[in-house]
Amino acid sequence: MTVRLADSIARFSADWRQALSGGRNDPPELGAYVPDESEARLAVLSDLVRIDIRHRWERPGLGKRINEYSNEFPEVEDSPEFVDLLREEFVARRRSEALQVEDFLAEYPELADRVREHLAATGADRMDANVLRIDRALPDIAPGQRIDDFDLLTELGIPRGHHSASSRVFLARQRSMQRLVAVRISTGGRNEPHTMARLDHPHIVRVFDHRIVAFGGDAEFGRLVYMQYLPGGTATEVLEQRRNSSGPTGGRLLLRAIDAAMESKGEIRPADSRVRAEIAELSWPETVAWVGRRLADALDYADRRGVRHQAIKPSNVLFTSEGVPKLADIAHTDSAGGSDFSPRSGVYCSPEELARQLDSEAPEPDTRSDIYSLGLLLWELLTGTLPFEDDARTAVALDHRREGVPSTALERLPADCPAALRRVLLTCLEPDTDRRWSSGAVLAQQFDLCLDAHARDLVDPPRRSVRRHMRHWRVLVIALAIAVPNALASLYNIEHNRKLITAQMTPEAHDRIDFVTAVANIIDFSLGAVLLFYFGRRLILVPHGLRAGTHYSPETLHRTRTDSILLGDRAVLIIFSMWLVSGISFPIGMADVDVHISAYAYVHYFVSHAICGAIALVYPFLLMNFYIIRCIYPMFLSHGEISARDAVLLHRLRRRCGAWMLGAAAIPLLSVAGATLLVPADLAEIIVVLRFLAIGSLVAFLGVYVLFMALEKDLRALGRVLAPEAAAGQVNP
CATH class of the missing domain: 1.10.510.10 (Transferase(Phosphotransferase) domain 1)
Structure with missing residues (x-):
């Protein structure tokens, strides 16, 4: 046999080992390893079949009979090793199930004599080393007896789904390991011990090993399985x-x-x-x-x-x-x-x-x-x-x-x-x-x-709770969270500029400034509204579809959850762009007006604009995220398929909310600091609106601080659910 053909067999065997080690149920396709050369094809095919048989019968549900190989590769029956392949099937099956020689030979009546002789010549018809002989029938086994390495102490009962004549379970002491184990002795043969022995998980009963047994002079075959002993009973x-x-x-x-x-x-x-x-x-x-x-x-x-x-x-x-x-x-x-x-x-x-x-x-x-x-x-x-x-x-x-x-x-x-x-x-x-x-x-x-009591109340609020009803008013609540702070900031900014700048202009100049500003704001606000609806489209459509019984893919739900977490950031970017354009429109409008505006007035215009812009950014971000995390985002968690990415996004949102709260705390300080730059005459002119700004921003800060603490609590609760391994002190046996 050439090196290349031998390599084909080695690759097939290695791929099988990889499949077994990975716990997969997708064995390598034998046909992909069979060579085309007619001289060596049959010999290599026989070796590949032999390897495939051994591995398949170690896996439940994958066992394959020789006649199945013959249907796929008719030349197998012409192989001089065909009878030996039948022996290989018998040995492989006998390791995983109770199989007697005569029962196996009955499956191949035309070859029964030849196969019997071959089994006898190779010793395969005799009990192999893995078969345990018990000199009594299953009903006669009782506590106090010794079976192989096990001293039977007491009977644990008959598992539901088994009959007393077919299966019994004992508490036993395994002598070689000096440990208590549960021993199940049953008649018949099944493949599940192979499966369970491969599973090592804290919430799966650990199967240590199994033996094929023969009862009372080989009259009946069965299995002995010994496993982890659990004293706490069953459900x-x-x-x-x-x-x-x-x-x-x-x-x-x-x-x-x-x-x-x-x-x-x-x-x-x-x-x-x-x-x-x-x-x-x-x-x-x-x-x-x-x-x-x-x-x-x-x-x-x-x-x-x-x-x-x-x-x-x-x-x-x-x-x-x-x-x-x-x-x-x-x-x-x-x-x-x-x-x-x-x-x-x-x-x-x-x-x-x-x-x-x-x-x-x-x-x-x-x-x-x-x-x-x-x-x-x-x-x-x-x-x-x-x-x-x-x-x-x-x-x-x-x-x-x-x-x-x-x-x-x-x-x-x-x-x-x-x-x-x-x-x-x-x-x-x-x-x-x-x-x-x-x-x-x-x-x-x-x-x-x-x-998690807090998290589950977010995801499934009581039927008559305000939070559940607020889910239906998504567009209105988000619109108000953006519009109200922006409207208040705009009113203050207009009043501030009117008293310090525009009051000194002629009516024509004033109208010119109003026209330029109005056009810029109409275009700016229209584009901003369109972008907000685009970024929030899934938050509008998906909840409606879920209530109507629409089934969404995990990918769509993931994108919707991501959109909800990032909507506040996207809204801030849009609002920032709007205030930036609004701030630029004033100097542009002044370019065509024959009115001298001092550098002092421009400085105070931009300071006022910056403070009002901060109000227009900070409060919508915090208000929107409070509403979204409290009412909108949790409703998508009830549909499963939550990825680790959600926990990362929530953690980052927590940090951003903390940063924006610092901005909210700074607004009253900035308003007072800006007032110190005014000359006494100008300060007296705007003292009323300045007091309104300082006191109003302080009250607003205290209000959003209360919301921020509630938001922080919500985010922590959701984080515990999405990333439980990060929850400190959690008992997770």
Whole structure:
């Protein structure tokens, strides 16, 4: 074989290793590595198939049969190594599932004898090193016995979705590691241990390893999986506590359920736990959001590695002694593939999962199906009941889900349930997948919002609050925030100039100045208004579309949020341009007037113009941003897909607001300082308007200072949600 052909095999193997290490589910395409040379093609193809088989059967859902390769490459059947490739398939499959020789040979009846001889000659038909022999049947296994490296201490119970005859879970001591583990012994074979062993996340139960087992003289095959032991019980116990509890239903309810589960196992609850102290202070809706946030993060972690859960239900949510939730049985599907709907296996199914049960040609569910199932589980934790009264028939259950959450279910929401949590869960349970949260990361961020009282009140204000109604008056409020300070500044500037400059002019000169100034202002203000409407167009159109049910892309929503944060800066630039043009128009108008204006008068004209311009810039910026951050910007956060860029923009806005507040504080000082430059006669002439400026700007400063403090509080709250890792002192187990 030439070096180039050997390199083709090496590249294929390296690309497979890269795919595995990256957690992706997109294996390299074998056909791209097969050479065209007829002499070496078959030999290289056989080696490539052998590599592909080994790696594919290590990944759930990717296993490929030899006959599939034969359909794609017919010459494989002519290879002298064809029987050996069948042996390779048998060995690869046996490492990941319970597979007996006769069952495998039945799949290839025409080659059964040859394959049997080859398996016997190579020893592949015998138990390999990874198979554990147990000399008793599964029902006969009991606490006190030793299975391989494990001393079985007590039975932890039968997971929901499993039958006692097919799966049992024990608390065991692993001798070699001197640690407590949970050991699940089950009959049959599934691929999920391979999947879970690759996942390392604080909210996913850690699977350490697994073994293929043979029960009672190889009569039956199964699997032994040992994993992280969690003493806090499951969400099933929490639900029972929720339904039966007559005491407080805050975070202490979750802790009571965990403590009861630990007590039944003889465990002692931890002392001085910051996590437990945090949970104890939460209301029950906040507790549900706290749990949901961590489970959503786990779903996102698994999804980014190409793994769906597919079996979210109370028994698969386990708790540590501190109350931290963890997902178990990742990629375990015990409810898919059947046409009968059962409360045990199908009650947490999404509409698309039920549709798939009824029609195998229906679209394959994706991660949004897991988000729907998580929404059902969290709704049940919140209210004590599921939102749907499911029928035993799959078609009826599917119809219930497609109709959406009924009003009777909404009435069961706790009185203290925040509007934000209600919205988040209803979005999880949207029948249309496009209207659901697109990923676990987006959902986790929404739960962060639910857990921050100030932020959630900004995003989902009470229905009859002033802030909610003020959202409808966007154009008017922003227009007033710009127009009122500019109008007051203009009036002062006109009065100041009238007393010191224009009063000395002839009527003709006065009319000339008024004409030039009016023309400049009309053009200037018209262009400014057009530009403001252009920069704020999304703030006008998108909220209206959202109320009408329009679905916007994440990119459009991101641009809208960015426009809202930057609108104050853009308005300031436009206003600055307007005052600049207005300031220049006066000297231009004076050029054609036969009136002498002293340098002293020009200096005071520009000083007055600068002070009034500062008023026209500072106050619109602060007023606009107070209104936008308090009423407009948060409404876009309720639609998810929030990027880290939002947090950066808000942080920069906070710094700019601080700088503009210094400008607001300087205006009264500048007005007084400007007065010191006037001669006594001129000072006496404008003392009234000067006092109005000084006192008015001081009162205005105190007013915007109050707004600034509220704005600062709003920005900090939104920053905690958008960048929770930057929040000091946050407990995030």
